[in-house]
Structures are given as structure tokens and as C-alpha cells.
Amino acid sequence: xxxxxxxxxxxxxxxxxxxxxxxxxxxxxxxxxxxxxxxxxxxxxxxxxxxxxxxxxxxxxxxxxxxxxxxxxxxxxxxxxxxxxxxxxxxxxxxxx
Amino acid sequence: xxxxxxxxxxxxxxxxxxxxxxxxxxxxxxxxxxxxxxxxxxxxxxxxxxxxxxxxxxxxxxxxxxxxxxxxxxxxxxxxxxxxxxxxxxxxxxxxxxxxxxxxxxxxxxxxxxxxxxxxxxxxxxxxxxxxxxxxxxxxxxxxxxxxxxxxxxxxxxxxxxxxxxxxxxxxxxx
Numbered sequence: 194x195x196x197x198x199x200x201x202x203x204x205x206x207x208x209x210x211x212x213x214x215x216x217x218x219x220x221x222x223x224x225x226x227x228x229x230x231x232x233x234x235x236x237x238x239x240x241x242x243x244x245x246x247x248x249x250x251x252x253x254x255x256x257x258x259x260x261x262x263x264x265x266x267x268x269x270x271x272x273x274x275x276x277x278x279x280x281x282x283x284x285x286x287x288x289x290x
Numbered sequence: 291x292x293x294x295x296x297x298x299x300x301x302x303x304x305x306x307x308x309x310x311x312x313x314x315x316x317x318x319x320x321x322x323x324x325x326x327x328x329x330x331x332x333x334x335x336x337x338x339x340x341x342x343x344x345x346x347x348x349x350x351x352x353x354x355x356x357x358x359x360x361x362x363x364x365x366x367x368x369x370x371x372x373x374x375x376x377x378x379x380x381x382x383x384x385x386x387x388x389x390x391x392x393x394x395x396x397x398x399x400x401x402x403x404x405x406x407x408x409x410x411x412x413x414x415x416x417x418x419x420x421x422x423x424x425x426x427x428x429x430x431x432x433x434x435x436x437x438x439x440x441x442x443x444x445x446x447x448x449x450x451x452x453x454x455x456x457x458x459x460x461x462x463x464x465x
Contacts, residue, residue, distance in 0.1 A: 205384040205385045205386075206382065206384050206385070207372060207380070207382065207383050207384060207385045208380075208381040208382040208383075209374060209375055209378035209379065209380055209381060210378060210379055210380075210381045211375075211377050211378045211379070215381070216375060216378060218372065218385065220348040220349070220385055220412070221348065221411075221412075222346040222347070222348045222411065222412040222413045223346070223410060223411055223412065223413035224411055225411055267411070269348060269349055269350065269351060269409075269411060269412045270346075270347075270348035270349065270411040270412020270413060271348050271349045271412065
């Protein structure tokens, strides 16, 4: 796949964490769902979008064995990716007998 | 055996080598001018036919944008504050708050009826087409002098005790 003179940009990203999930927010202005490609492969989360002459790309490393179900939503040019934590990584309340 | 903390973004926030652009964290092809920015990209261009304004405003809704044209003045006010979702803590933070507040003098009058603004997935474009030049108004020259205007009585005192107290404006008429 040739680049066709695409200007590549790194999208600004915020990452948040709760007990159950990680949430990643990426600013992708002028990007539509059809331009966007999110893949999880070999321990890497890759965000990639090409709109016209501008391309956004960013890759994150995931720990080995991550196999949660990743979900994503795009609204007003902001992509939200939700990565659920496996049970072992969630805080566990220990009951005291 | 220690269980590693589950943290998919260890390389982004925690690694001491983050600043040295760990290769798979940042697209190597992006030049320095294409790294995440502090201020939104803003463009204002004009040619003979129209003025165009372009602003990258992801996360902004149409209601948050103030755009106005007054005579030759175009003004824009937009601001954006990314929020932390409820119940979450911050692991890594790059998307900055910003505010754009500008007033620009246009190079020509614009046709306000044909002004179009679009907000497409956080990308604002505004097009201001140039106004048609109005027809020049011809001025006829008349012979003679401008007719004199008769001063109008603006104020009178209704009742006067004596002539000495009354203040009446004398109206002079000229033929």
C-alpha cells in the first residue's frame, strides 16, 4: 500500500483507568467511522485513520495475554476505546470473616 | 512469582524511556510539526471570491461555537475542556484545554445570506462569500440654491403671567 503523499500525524491521547476498564480518548478531527481502523494484534493496539491527505496513527503495547473485548465509539471527532481489565487485575474486596 | 500489574499503557506513561520516543508508541513517520499540539490548528484564508475559516475542534459541539459577522469584522469564540470520565483516574494526559477568541477584519464585505458553517467530526469550516459590489448611485446636479429651511418651534411656554415672564420663540418667516 503506497502512502500517496499522506501527511502523518500523531493524535493526542488521554488514558483513564477505573476498577474495571481502561478508557483511551483520541482526538481525530475530520475522521469518520469509515476512515478508521482499530486493530488488536500480537499484543499491540493500533489506531489508524486516513482522511483525505491526512493520516493519524498510534500504536500501544498491551501486556502478554491480553484478550479482553475492546470496544470503541467515535463522536465529534473524538474516539473512545474501552479496554476491560481481566478479573485478576480488578481490585478485589476481601471479606473478613 | 510476582504478578505484573495489568497496565496496557506502561510504555506511554510509566516507562522512563517514554520521552525518547519508544518506536512503537509514536508513528515514526510524523514529523515534529505533526506531534500532538497545544493549540488547535486554525486557518484563515481569503481569495477574490471568498473567505474561509478552518478550525480543528474535536469534542466541540455546534452550540459551543460563537461565530459572528458585524460589518467587516468576523469574530469567533470557541473553547474546549476535555473531561475525566466519572469514576476514572488519569493515567496519561495529552489533550489540552484551549480557547480561541479572535476578531478579524475581513478584506471585503461578505454576503451574509450565503454564509455556510459546517462542523464535521470536530472540524469546523466557515465560508464567507464576497458580497456583490453594489451599483454606484448617480447624483444629479440641480440648478439653483438649496431651499432655506424654516426653523420649527420646538418648545413654547403655555401660559405666562405677564409678558415679561413669557418666553416665546419668535418665528421668522422668509419668503
